Amino acid sequence: MTTINRKKLKELSMREEHRFVAEHPRSAELYARAKNSLLGGVPMNWMKKWAGAFPIFVAHAKGAHFTDVDGREYVDLCLGDTGAMTGHSPEVVAEAIAKRVRGGITLMLPTEDSLWVGEELKRRFGLPFWQFALTATDANRFAIRIAREITQRSKVLVYNYCYHGTVDESFATVNEGVVGPRRGNIGPPVSPAETTRVIEFNDLNALEDALKHHDVAVVLAEPAMTNVGIILPDAGYWQAARELTRRYGALLIADETHTICAGPGGCTREWKLEPDFVVFGKPIGSGIPGSTYGVSDEVAQRITARIHLEDCDVGGIGGTLAGNALSLAAMRVTLEKVLTAAAFEKMIPLAKRFNEGVAGAIRERALPWNVIQLGARAEYHFTKKPPRNGGESAAAADFELERFLHLHALNRGVLLTPFHNMALMSPATTEADVDLHTEIFARAVTELFG
Numbered sequence: 001m002t003t004i005n006r007k008k009l010k011e012l013s014m015r016e017e018h019r020f021v022a023e024h025p026r027s028a029e030l031y032a033r034a035k036n037s038l039l040g041g042v043p044m045n046w047m048k049k050w051a052g053a054f055p056i057f058v059a060h061a062k063g064a065h066f067t068d069v070d071g072r073e074y075v076d077l078c079l080g081d082t083g084a085m086t087g088h089s090p091e092v093v094a095e096a097i098a099k100r101v102r103g104g105i106t107l108m109l110p111t112e113d114s115l116w117v118g119e120e121l122k123r124r125f126g127l128p129f130w131q132f133a134l135t136a137t138d139a140n141r142f143a144i145r146i147a148r149e150i151t152q153r154s155k156v157l158v159y160n161y162c163y164h165g166t167v168d169e170s171f172a173t174v175n176e177g178v179v180g181p182r183r184g185n186i187g188p189p190v191s192p193a194e195t196t197r198v199i200e201f202n203d204l205n206a207l208e209d210a211l212k213h214h215d216v217a218v219v220l221a222e223p224a225m226t227n228v229g230i231i232l233p234d235a236g237y238w239q240a241a242r243e244l245t246r247r248y249g250a251l252l253i254a255d256e257t258h259t260i261c262a263g264p265g266g267c268t269r270e271w272k273l274e275p276d277f278v279v280f281g282k283p284i285g286s287g288i289p290g291s292t293y294g295v296s297d298e299v300a301q302r303i304t305a306r307i308h309l310e311d312c313d314v315g316g317i318g319g320t321l322a323g324n325a326l327s328l329a330a331m332r333v334t335l336e337k338v339l340t341a342a343a344f345e346k347m348i349p350l351a352k353r354f355n356e357g358v359a360g361a362i363r364e365r366a367l368p369w370n371v372i373q374l375g376a377r378a379e380y381h382f383t384k385k386p387p388r389n390g391g392e393s394a395a396a397a398d399f400e401l402e403r404f405l406h407l408h409a410l411n412r413g414v415l416l417t418p419f420h421n422m423a424l425m426s427p428a429t430t431e432a433d434v435d436l437h438t439e440i441f442a443r444a445v446t447e448l449f450g
């Protein structure tokens with residue numbers, strides 16, 4: 001089996017670090033200045049974690065490309081970690097939101113756009129009733145609250161190494177059956193063992209064992225895991241899992257925030273899933289903050305029976321700006337004109353092309369790596385076979401190797417999704433963009449193993 005020469009990896013990483021610093025003087029200058037006013041020199045703490053000594057500062061982004069403040073151009077395969085899956089600033093979106101901005105941004109009253117969006121979401125996902133929030137995190141939090149309220153159960157079940165935003169209950173991992181805070185969990189309000197059951201994905205026995213306690217209000221799941229590499233469900237997994245959740249009285253949230261890449265109605269539609277809730281955020285408004293959660297008829301009836309008009313503003317489901325006119329205008333134009341069925345027909349073959357390019361380089365060197373596609377998204381892992389669960393995938397992570405590959409690509413004009421090896425296609429991405437990545441990836445592999 002091909003092993004990594006760590007000394008060589010270090011030398012190559014150093015070379016890339018030097019090149020990065022030399023080629024980004026203006027970003028370096030802005031980062032030095034930012035340290036005087038922004039905690040850690042960045043507006044959001046994880047922006048420090050990008051490969052390279054400092055983050056590159058962006059000047060302009062359009063479609064699948066952006067330019068940094070040093071005038072360097074990039075193919076963007078990260079696309080704001082899905083927030084810009086539409087491509088950056090589509091013209092139709094810019095026009096629609098400019099019009100809305102001039103006609104009122106937020107009112108705490110509905111606009112007609114909300115109806116159009118609700119009807120379209122119903123058509124795409126099959127769930128009849130929809131609500132809006134500002135982030136996918138909030139949509140998940142609200143769905144969890146509702147699930148707890150209507151089931152009168154306390155626990156949330158999640159998969160090991162999942163990510164659903166900054167939802168407290170989801171920052172838990174399981175090790176040899178013991179649930180604890182995920183590494184890096186900052187100031188958990190209570191031990192997640194009190195709020196959460198954690199199991200490995202693709203393990204139906206573990207799911208049934210967890211549900212047998214009859215305290216799980218809801219299973220919060222991505223139909224395919226996407227945040228610890230892409231992990232696909234085994235054939236028949238979701239049908240059996242759904243049967244189990246129903247048997248033990250637990251509800252199911254399909255968090256389609258990333259898996260919307262599978263098609264216009266996400267995996268819910270592609271795989272004929274029957275969740276009680278669907279959550280969808282990030283690209284729903286082309287990057288204008290907004291998210292949604294849909295509920296089944298049964299959940300809607302149970303909510304109506306328990307949540308009373310007098311209390312509905314202080315019940316923990318809120319957000320003054322949620323459902324605002326701008327969010328809804330952005331969602332409408334995005335769903336009507338950008339993330340259309342025709343767009344997916346273009347994006348999905350591009351992810352296939354990405355997949356084939358990476359697979360070719362892996363095959364040529366007989367590397368013990370693999371690459372997986374899910375709709376318009378693809379990702380490579382440092383394991384011979386695709387991992388079946390979060391524990392396996394997390395164990396195969398290689399921070400040093402990943403950083404090298406990301407920085408090597410960045411220095412040659414390609415931005416990958418940080419913290420794993422993921423690429424996403426937008427309607428504006430081209431075959432040439434994908435081929436540039438293939439060429440660079442093959443070069444990195446040759447340098448490392450040649």
Ligand SMILES: Cc1ncc(COP(=O)(O)O)c(C=O)c1O
Pocket residue numbers: 081135136137138140163164165166222227255256257258281282
């Ligand atoms: C599957 C999934 N759900 C929810 C979220 C949270 O999204 P946001 O950070 O926009 O709240 C993320 C973020 O990466 C995600 O990957």
